[in-house]
Amino acid sequence: MTTPALLPLSGRRIPTLSPGASSFPHHRATLRLSEKFILLLILSAFITLCFGAFFFLPDNSKHKRFDLGLEDVLIPHIDSPKGGKHSAGQVVIHGQGGHDEHRHREEEESLRDKIRADHERALQEAKEKLRKSREELQAEIQTEKSKVAEDLKKKDAGPKPLPPVPMPKVVGVSDGEPPEPDVKDKRDKIREMMKHAWDSYRQYGWGHNELKPLAKKGHTTNIFGNSQMGATIVDALDTLYIMGLHEEFKDGQEWIEQNLDFSVNAEVSVFEVNIRFIGGLLAAYYLSGQEVTTHLFRVKIIRVFTKLLMHLQTVPTDIKKGIHNGVGRNWGWASAGSSILAEFGTLHMEFVHLTYLTGNPVYYQKVMHIRKLLAKMDRPNGLYPNYLNPRTGRWGQHHTSVGGLGDSFYEYLLKAWLMSDKTDIEARKTYDDAIEAIERHLIRKSNGGLTFIGEWKNGHLERKMGHLTCFAGGMFALGADGSPDDKAGHYLQLGAEIAHTCHESYDRTVLKLGPEAFKFDSGLEAVAVRQNEKYYILRPEVIETYWYMWRFTHDPKYRQWGWEAAQAIDKYCRVSGGFSGVKDVYSSNPTYDDVQQSFFLAETLKYLYLLFSSDDLMPLENWVFNTEAHPLPVLHLGNITLPGSQPAQR
Numbered sequence: 172m173t174t175p176a177l178l179p180l181s182g183r184r185i186p187t188l189s190p191g192a193s194s195f196p197h198h199r200a201t202l203r204l205s206e207k208f209i210l211l212l213i214l215s216a217f218i219t220l221c222f223g224a225f226f227f228l229p230d231n232s233k234h235k236r237f238d239l240g241l242e243d244v245l246i247p248h249i250d251s252p253k254g255g256k257h258s259a260g261q262v263v264i265h266g267q268g269g270h271d272e273h274r275h276r277e278e279e280e281s282l283r284d285k286i287r288a289d290h291e292r293a294l295q296e297a298k299e300k301l302r303k304s305r306e307e308l309q310a311e312i313q314t315e316k317s318k319v320a321e322d323l324k325k326k327d328a329g330p331k332p333l334p335p336v337p338m339p340k341v342v343g344v345s346d347g348e349p350p351e352p353d354v355k356d357k358r359d360k361i362r363e364m365m366k367h368a369w370d371s372y373r374q375y376g377w378g379h380n381e382l383k384p385l386a387k388k389g390h391t392t393n394i395f396g397n398s399q400m401g402a403t404i405v406d407a408l409d410t411l412y413i414m415g416l417h418e419e420f421k422d423g424q425e426w427i428e429q430n431l432d433f434s435v436n437a438e439v440s441v442f443e444v445n446i447r448f449i450g451g452l453l454a455a456y457y458l459s460g461q462e463v464t465t466h467l468f469r470v471k472i473i474r475v476f477t478k479l480l481m482h483l484q485t486v487p488t489d490i491k492k493g494i495h496n497g498v499g500r501n502w503g504w505a506s507a508g509s510s511i512l513a514e515f516g517t518l519h520m521e522f523v524h525l526t527y528l529t530g531n532p533v534y535y536q537k538v539m540h541i542r543k544l545l546a547k548m549d550r551p552n553g554l555y556p557n558y559l560n561p562r563t564g565r566w567g568q569h570h571t572s573v574g575g576l577g578d579s580f581y582e583y584l585l586k587a588w589l590m591s592d593k594t595d596i597e598a599r600k601t602y603d604d605a606i607e608a609i610e611r612h613l614i615r616k617s618n619g620g621l622t623f624i625g626e627w628k629n630g631h632l633e634r635k636m637g638h639l640t641c642f643a644g645g646m647f648a649l650g651a652d653g654s655p656d657d658k659a660g661h662y663l664q665l666g667a668e669i670a671h672t673c674h675e676s677y678d679r680t681v682l683k684l685g686p687e688a689f690k691f692d693s694g695l696e697a698v699a700v701r702q703n704e705k706y707y708i709l710r711p712e713v714i715e716t717y718w719y720m721w722r723f724t725h726d727p728k729y730r731q732w733g734w735e736a737a738q739a740i741d742k743y744c745r746v747s748g749g750f751s752g753v754k755d756v757y758s759s760n761p762t763y764d765d766v767q768q769s770f771f772l773a774e775t776l777k778y779l780y781l782l783f784s785s786d787d788l789m790p791l792e793n794w795v796f797n798t799e800a801h802p803l804p805v806l807h808l809g810n811i812t813l814p815g816s817q818p819a820q821r
């Protein structure tokens with residue numbers, strides 16, 4: 172820090188350091204009386220400030236710095252050796268009365284001595300400054316400036332090194348060109364659609380979360396707290412990489428390097444930030460695999476995470492609340508302030524990878540805590556309700572769904588098992604039990620023979636299925652291998668039936684695009700009834716299921732169905748400024764919602780591209796896709812035990 176200059180104490184002639192050199196061509200030898208007066212005023216203010224500052228400074232002895240690798244967090248210091256708390260939680264009270272007073276006086280005296288000495292030193296330094304020539308002072312300022320610049324550079328060069336982690340074997344991240352020319356053409360078309368979506372966002376919405384393709388400007392929603400955090404960039408990055416769009420990938424990477432810091436004052440959805448931002452950055456980290464990029468992504472991942480998620484307000488149950496901006500709160504509409512199953516139950520994959528990458532057990536412990544808590548709870552009919560009160564630890568409304576509010580909780584149980592190289596048998600067992608209850612209570616056949624998954628609402632089955640629920644076809648297929656009682660064939664068949672039903676929901680519309688929700692009631696079969704259920708917002712779930720079914724069966728109808736969907740999207744959702752959702756899939760004259768969702772680039776186009784690629788691109792033995800389609804490698808941990816976990820058991 173530069174010492175404050177200008178203390179005309181000695182009455183010597185003082186060279187003036189002019190603020191604007193040109194207005195003072197010659198050095199003036201003396202100060203005017205008024206100037207001296209002002210300087211004296213400054214001096215006395217300075218001394219008063221020093222005294223004041225001493226008394227108002229925070230008491231640092233009460234805090235201790237803990238090193239979390241990147242972010243320093245201040246937490247209360249409870250084990251001070253001086254008269255505070257001792258080991259084994261015992262508070263030791265020191266001697267009382269005269270002895271204490273004497274010690275107190277001594278401390279005050281030595282404090283006063285210190286203040287006096289500090290002031291004398293400050294005055295001395297100030298006098299010396301005033302004796303210096305203007306050139307000398309300028310040289311000093313210059314040195315000081317370079318030092319600050321140097322410090323800043325060091326700070327920017329990144330945080331302390333992270334612990335080394337073995338890079339999991341990264342397999343099949345590029346190419347996957349199909350041998351059949353017509354399939355290759357289709358794949359090229361999907362790639363071209365991705366280029367159009369990305370280029371439009373690049374041109375009109377860069378840095379915003381999403382794009383308004385008709386208005387040709389940025390778009391954001393309350394899940395990102397109306398802030399500009401480049402959600403589309405982070406979400407799209409791995410799709411760009413897989414498609415070999417490396418220039419675009421680099422562009423996105425640079426934006427992230429320079430702009431993504433999350434020091435925004437905004438309420439954001441914890442779930443969305445986890446699946447899109449943490450998931451997207453993790454996938455980019457593993458896919459790109461080069462040291463420069465991996466370091467960048469690893470640093471960003473941890474920064475985003477520590478800034479956002481670790482400071483979440485926790486409650487006795489440790490169930491995370493849905494929205495966060497320093498403190499957590501739940502969505503106003505959720506059953507009496509409840510947390511949502513698919514939100515606090517969709518953290519496992521990302522948190523395990525965070526522990527793996529940082530060596531910090533806390534992330535893993537957090538998600539295991541949630542799992543243990545759920546395991547202890549009674550479940551109505553073996554089902555998991557969508558709402559859980561974080562204060563009482565009790566279920567809210569008894570509403571169960573494999574679509575919105577519930578979906579990815581089940582998905583993450585299965586994927587936790589897969590991602591652990593099938594060692595997390597507790598996760599597998601929890602998944603199997605949950606699916607069994609779902610099959611018993613929620614899955615039915617319609618009069619027309621379509622298998623559907625309904626929703627359980629207070630003891631009653633609603634015969635309605637959401638577009639979101641269609642992901643379950645892929646999940647059943649993915650979980651078939653390893654299912655109990657030799658039921659692999661059964662679950663693959665169930666996956667095929669759900670895929671068929673969801674295809675019907677597309678096929679029975681005018682635009683050949685699926686509605687948001689469809690019914691199986693009063694003679695209705697896979698069609699939407701209410702106007703506010705007829706929209707299609709570029710969602711991926713049906714195409715996701717086609718892809719999984721294709722990988723496990725190679726039945727050509729899945730590629731056929733995927734191609735139908737791709738053509739419909741290109742025909743009805745494409746506009747000059749990108750791709751937009753449509754408000755009514757039953758109308759031949761659809762209107763647009765004017766949003767290009769970030770998951771269109773992260774998921775819909777990625778699953779389509781994979782559907783028309785050969786199986787050696789992103790093989791499922793090596794990669795597990797998070798709920799936003801961000802691929803994370805299976806952790807073949809071998810002898811490595813995650814910090815905080817028990818050694819794996821097979």
Ligand code: DMJ
Nearest residue numbers: 579710711712770798799
């Ligand atoms: C995506 O953000 C994720 O797939 C999430 O799990 C729910 N659905 C949307 C896209 O529809």
